[in-house]
Amino acid sequence: MAHDAHHDHHGDAHGYDHGHAHWDTSIWPFVISFGILFLAVAFSYQFVYHNGFAAILCLGLAVPMIIAGIAGWTSEAMGKGEGLSYGAMGWFILAEAMIFVSFFVGYWYTRLHTEVWPPAGTIELPRLMPMVMTAVLVGSSLTIHYAEHLLHLGNKGGFRLWYLVTIVMGAVFLGMSIYEWSHLMHQGFTISTNSFSTVFFSITGLHGSHVVVGLAIFLAGLPSVIRGDIDEGFMRTAGLYWHFVDVIWFFVVSQVYYW
Amino acid sequence: MNLKEWIFTTDHKRVGVLYLIGSIAAFGIAGIMALLMRAELSTLGPTITSNPATYNVWLYTHGAVMILGFQIPALTGFFANYCIPLMIGAKDVAFPRVNALSVWLFYVGVILACLTFFLPDPPDVMWTGYPPYSIMTTGNTAMYSFTVLILGFASIIGGVNFLTTVAYMRAPGLTLNKLNIFVWCTLAAFVLQLIFVPVLGTAVTLISMDKYLGTHFFDPAAGGDVLTYQNLFWFYSHPAVYVIFLPFIGVVYEIITAHSKNMVFNYKMVVYGGVGGIVALSGVVWVHHLYVSGMADWLRIGQMITTLMISIPVGLMMIGLIGTLYKGSIAFTTPMLYALGVVFLFLIGGLTGVPLALPSLTIGVSDTYYVVGHFHYVMAVAGTFAIFGGVYHWFPKVTGKMYNEFWGKLGFWLTFIGVNITFWIMMDVGVKGMPRRYYDYAHFPQFESAHQWMTVGAAILGVGFALAVLNWIMGAINGKKALDNPWGSPSLEWSTVSPPPHGNWPTPPSVSEDWHPYGFKKD
Amino acid sequence: MLKKKFTAIALGLTLSASSLLASASAEPASAGAAAAAKINDPAKGWDTLWYHVIRDISIIGVLFALVTAWFIWQSRRRPGNEVGASPKLSAASAVGWTVIPIFVFLSIDLYTAANGWVLWNHYRDVPAQRMEVKLESGMYSWDYTYANGVRTQNELIVPAGTPVVLRMTSRDTLHSHYIPDFRVKEDSMPGRVTYLWFNPEKPGEHIVTCAEYCGVMHGYMAGRVIVKAPEEYAAWMQQEETKLAAANAPAVAEAPAEVAKPAAKATKKI
Numbered sequence A: 001m002a003h004d005a006h007h008d009h010h011g012d013a014h015g016y017d018h019g020h021a022h023w024d025t026s027i028w029p030f031v032i033s034f035g036i037l038f039l040a041v042a043f044s045y046q047f048v049y050h051n052g053f054a055a056i057l058c059l060g061l062a063v064p065m066i067i068a069g070i071a072g073w074t075s076e077a078m079g080k081g082e083g084l085s086y087g088a089m090g091w092f093i094l095a096e097a098m099i100f101v102s103f104f105v106g107y108w109y110t111r112l113h114t115e116v117w118p119p120a121g122t123i124e125l126p127r128l129m130p131m132v133m134t135a136v137l138v139g140s141s142l143t144i145h146y147a148e149h150l151l152h153l154g155n156k157g158g159f160r161l162w163y164l165v166t167i168v169m170g171a172v173f174l175g176m177s178i179y180e181w182s183h184l185m186h187q188g189f190t191i192s193t194n195s196f197s198t199v200f201f202s203i204t205g206l207h208g209s210h211v212v213v214g215l216a217i218f219l220a221g222l223p224s225v226i227r228g229d230i231d232e233g234f235m236r237t238a239g240l241y242w243h244f245v246d247v248i249w250f251f252v253v254s255q256v257y258y259w
Numbered sequence B: 001m002n003l004k005e006w007i008f009t010t011d012h013k014r015v016g017v018l019y020l021i022g023s024i025a026a027f028g029i030a031g032i033m034a035l036l037m038r039a040e041l042s043t044l045g046p047t048i049t050s051n052p053a054t055y056n057v058w059l060y061t062h063g064a065v066m067i068l069g070f071q072i073p074a075l076t077g078f079f080a081n082y083c084i085p086l087m088i089g090a091k092d093v094a095f096p097r098v099n100a101l102s103v104w105l106f107y108v109g110v111i112l113a114c115l116t117f118f119l120p121d122p123p124d125v126m127w128t129g130y131p132p133y134s135i136m137t138t139g140n141t142a143m144y145s146f147t148v149l150i151l152g153f154a155s156i157i158g159g160v161n162f163l164t165t166v167a168y169m170r171a172p173g174l175t176l177n178k179l180n181i182f183v184w185c186t187l188a189a190f191v192l193q194l195i196f197v198p199v200l201g202t203a204v205t206l207i208s209m210d211k212y213l214g215t216h217f218f219d220p221a222a223g224g225d226v227l228t229y230q231n232l233f234w235f236y237s238h239p240a241v242y243v244i245f246l247p248f249i250g251v252v253y254e255i256i257t258a259h260s261k262n263m264v265f266n267y268k269m270v271v272y273g274g275v276g277g278i279v280a281l282s283g284v285v286w287v288h289h290l291y292v293s294g295m296a297d298w299l300r301i302g303q304m305i306t307t308l309m310i311s312i313p314v315g316l317m318m319i320g321l322i323g324t325l326y327k328g329s330i331a332f333t334t335p336m337l338y339a340l341g342v343v344f345l346f347l348i349g350g351l352t353g354v355p356l357a358l359p360s361l362t363i364g365v366s367d368t369y370y371v372v373g374h375f376h377y378v379m380a381v382a383g384t385f386a387i388f389g390g391v392y393h394w395f396p397k398v399t400g401k402m403y404n405e406f407w408g409k410l411g412f413w414l415t416f417i418g419v420n421i422t423f424w425i426m427m428d429v430g431v432k433g434m435p436r437r438y439y440d441y442a443h444f445p446q447f448e449s450a451h452q453w454m455t456v457g458a459a460i461l462g463v464g465f466a467l468a469v470l471n472w473i474m475g476a477i478n479g480k481k482a483l484d485n486p487w488g489s490p491s492l493e494w495s496t497v498s499p500p501p502h503g504n505w506p507t508p509p510s511v512s513e514d515w516h517p518y519g520f521k522k523d
Numbered sequence C: 001m002l003k004k005k006f007t008a009i010a011l012g013l014t015l016s017a018s019s020l021l022a023s024a025s026a027e028p029a030s031a032g033a034a035a036a037a038k039i040n041d042p043a044k045g046w047d048t049l050w051y052h053v054i055r056d057i058s059i060i061g062v063l064f065a066l067v068t069a070w071f072i073w074q075s076r077r078r079p080g081n082e083v084g085a086s087p088k089l090s091a092a093s094a095v096g097w098t099v100i101p102i103f104v105f106l107s108i109d110l111y112t113a114a115n116g117w118v119l120w121n122h123y124r125d126v127p128a129q130r131m132e133v134k135l136e137s138g139m140y141s142w143d144y145t146y147a148n149g150v151r152t153q154n155e156l157i158v159p160a161g162t163p164v165v166l167r168m169t170s171r172d173t174l175h176s177h178y179i180p181d182f183r184v185k186e187d188s189m190p191g192r193v194t195y196l197w198f199n200p201e202k203p204g205e206h207i208v209t210c211a212e213y214c215g216v217m218h219g220y221m222a223g224r225v226i227v228k229a230p231e232e233y234a235a236w237m238q239q240e241e242t243k244l245a246a247a248n249a250p251a252v253a254e255a256p257a258e259v260a261k262p263a264a265k266a267t268k269k270i
């Protein structure tokens, strides 16, 4: 959402006499919001009232509304960026970082208050896989940086190539996470095993969800990349978010895998 | 009037008005919950319900909706949206659609909070949602988590929006030392929101994960720790009280300068010492809510001192307000009465926080009505007065019409009397031992008459608030036409017509060297 | 010139504040050394300190309110006073109006903090001469276990004249064991042991009430502390022990008798 456009001023000269001048509107924020309402209701139906049917029904309302909302919004606003989104993304990242901070603090607080760590039931975590994952993610940060560099030089073809490579690497990372999760779960290590598994799955899951969001932003920009009318401000903002996702991974890896 | 252009609007003024309508409705609903609670407490034993669980749901809704659905949205939603672009001479905010998203998310949050009345097993976790109870209860804790998450997210994107707006979209010549105090205060509040809301979001997500997805964050049997939640929660919720305090004191500054036509006293002290000091300290005092929660002993000393030190920046802001009155030209309009009310009554609220800052004294009064009295004086009295005064102050701008002074003043005096009866007595019974969150005080029969007085006070203040809301509704429908600048203020929001058109000014203003938002001149 | 004056004032204030701090924190040390047997009863300290702090904040509040009222009165709008005329502050007085209040407020804060901390230490330093009781709270009762295994529910019976320390935990939600008459409360929770102590001096009854929201019946979760004269207490304990012994008849019934007396372990801190 950080790439929203400054609204375009139809009929620019708003004189004081134009009492009935046109007021800008957009229905998408409304649609997304109520999509989220149904999402919340769906969660309640599923987990609180154990009414799967109603839950599916609400989900069936929520998901299309949210997707349509995002798509409508993007197409309405894309290309009209004011260049403010980069700065705004900085603030947004501050807020995002605080989510991770609180997860980590919760983790440290728990960990430093127990005598035995990891608690009983914890299995040996793989050591090689996270290394590879780190390499892939760092690599993707470099490729998007390089792509932006090329775009800045005006090389759209080069940009497109490295942009796609970044998306693929992100997807590979995600695939490896999923593989690892299912591997661990097969060994009986699930989110409810003990407090360490709780921390492990929630922190890696939280990070994973950010990878998903980062990829989604890239995908939202993909049509314009293919068409060739690339919005540089949007790309820089998307890149910034991706770097953030990358940096957070270092904390995740060092704190939950190797400590 | 074109309804579609209101509901789907992206204009900051209309978004602001939507915020105002929603938050006042939320106030009405939560206020009615308060009256129900007061009615219940007016006699020993069951009065209007014989089910304690019902009372707990009222209390939950009252606390959560008042804070998250009324005060924070009214202040950082309505006032910020309506005033900030106008005060900095911008046509709109940086991201108008994000703004629209934030107001509708706010509505969704309030709707979720109010679904409470229609749900089987409504949430009953109080606004603090402490585990293990929030995890063990049969109540719908998920609703609590989602309400908080959605309102929190609405606030975060609002924050991103306004920080960007003020950073990049100020009118030419409008330097940082010429921003309205309200703008400074609200920016500071948004910075706090950006830093701390995510922590709250995490905390409430974790309880729902523990309850519904089987995790063990707060389960000691599996190595978790129940106190983690309390730390995360207060790490946000203490700064949250300054998210309320800062904008409301900013509103009071706007009112007092305009209605005494006076330069603000010692601007830089107020901004850098007051606002800056509060931001700097607000993140390191949360432990004062955990003095009796059973943490390690030594953890308290540092935050005892920082908590007390909050009195320094807050005191500077009080000096700024009182100094502004000096040699002013004070008109006793309705907004000014509310603002002066804040000056006196916030002193009571703030100063009664001082004994609470000491762990040793808190041991006696924590979780009693003394605390309830303290925070109603700061929020329900000072905060609400500031909001009501602010609505009156900008009423001519927002609607282009005038409210009725007589009914306005009557409403003010009724509330003024009511709050002092209700909340003063609260502090008194609290010191004598009356614990909070009690459906019935069967083993404290000696407090029955005190509780009755509180109920009487609540009825009086309720009438006062309702009069004010009615006054607005009547004024908006058929008030007299207002001047564009009825208070004669040089602040930029008064330099356009009332109500301002889309885009605010035909040509965006720029300000000259000797202009200042508080540079009042004889007219 | 002016600057110098400010620095002098500021320095003076800080010095006086820190000396207050020092004198206040010096007190418990000397008192503790002089008479090890003296019990710093927090309840009395609470009443005194509460009174002092309320007095201090009232003075501050009344002062601010009076000044405000005076300003409002003398600058009300009237003919000849249509627009405010506050004097423009010079740079020096602007700084002065910031720095002086800061130091005044800071010294009040530090003074208050020092007194508060002294009392806090009394609250947390359990006297050596004490009796220990375990408490498990649950929805919705207070379950006490004495050192000798005697159990009571919602009634804590103690001898007058002996400080009592409760070691508390909970089997379900949070609760808070609040005895208004003794000015103490502390939360109990699963997974941790917390403590509080109080000094019942005279025989009598005191209400215990729950001060942390714990569920539907939170408001009804009450009990009593019953302080008995030492002889009466001993008699009661004797009786309970016999009952207990009868209940565990086959088990070894010798041991408890002497543990029943106040535990005289001399560890000072928890």
Ligand code: HEA
Binding pocket: B128, B241, B242, B244, B245, B288, B289, B291, B307, B308, B310, B311, B312, B314, B315, B316, B318, B346, B347, B349, B350, B351, B353, B354, B356, B357, B358, B362, B365, B366, B367, B371, B374, B375, B378, B379, B383, C060, C064, C104, C105, C106, C108, C109
């Ligand atoms: C807008 C909201 C708001 C504001 C501004 C404040 C302001 C303060 N609060 Fe309050 N507080 C709440 C809302 C607020 N609070 C709420 C909602 C709760 C309860 C939550 C719950 O449990 O549900 C609470 C609870 C609460 C507690 C926990 C009590 C308990 O549960 O045991 C404490 C403890 O320290 C505390 C202290 C303070 C202090 C020291 C200030 C200070 O900021 C006050 C500073 C102001 C002044 C001191 C007056 C003006 C200054 C001067 C005149 C200068 C001179 C003065 C001196 C030198 C002392 N508050």
Ligand code: HEA
Binding pocket: B024, B025, B027, B028, B029, B030, B031, B032, B034, B035, B037, B038, B059, B060, B062, B063, B064, B066, B067, B070, B071, B126, B127, B128, B372, B376, B379, B380, B381, B383, B384, B422, B435, B436, B437, B438, B439, B454, B458, B461, B462, B463, B465, B466, B469
């Ligand atoms: C901003 C915050 C705020 C505000 C304004 C209020 C306002 C009031 N509060 Fe509230 N209160 C809290 C925040 C607030 N409170 C919190 C956080 C708690 C703790 C919750 C917890 O423990 O978890 C609490 C708890 C609390 C309790 C403690 C209960 C207990 O512990 O058992 C009580 C008891 O009397 C009380 C009373 C009142 C009363 C009488 C008002 C009155 O001022 C209300 C007056 C308002 C009205 C009567 C409405 C007026 C009508 C209208 C405006 C018309 C509306 C019109 C339309 C909709 C068209 N409150």
Ligand code: CUA
Binding pocket: C140, C174, C175, C176, C210, C211, C212, C213, C214, C215, C217, C218, C219, C221
């Ligand atoms: Cu037990 Cu409240």
Ligand SMILES: [Cu+2]
Binding pocket: B237, B238, B241, B285, B286, B288, B289
């Ligand atoms: Cu606080």
